Amino acid sequence: MSLGLSHCLQIFPTPDIRATAGFYEKIGFRTVFYLEAAEPHACLYRDGVEIVLTKSALEKIVPNRMQHGYGYDAYFIAHDQKELEEELAALGITIVRPLSTTDYNNREFVFEDVDGRWIAVGNKM
Secondary structure, three states: OOOOOOOOOEEEEEOOHHHHHHHHHHOOOEEEEEOOOOOOEEEEEEOOEEEEEEEOOOOOOOOHHHHHOOOOOEEEEOOOHHHHHHHHHHOOOOEEEEEEEOOOOEEEEEEEOOOOOEEEEEEEO
């Protein structure tokens, strides 16, 4: 019998791997660089979340909301959204949507990263 899916890894192309990694390090991620690899990248780790940064051929990232009209670029599941929102705000991170309950019954907030991506942090009520 199949055990099914267990995790999801987010991949973010970026024009500047080091700058994007620096932003995520500021909010508590640990970075492992693989810049000399055939496909240069960096792996970011915090708690149960992993992000892989890859080198984009684009000079500027076009976030989902701009390219498609709406949508987040990633959704992180968290148990204490309020504490995390306060932590990020204290670090000077832009909170674009404060903690609230959505029409799909998630409690979430949204922050913006250095490349303009909107990252939602939430969980089902």
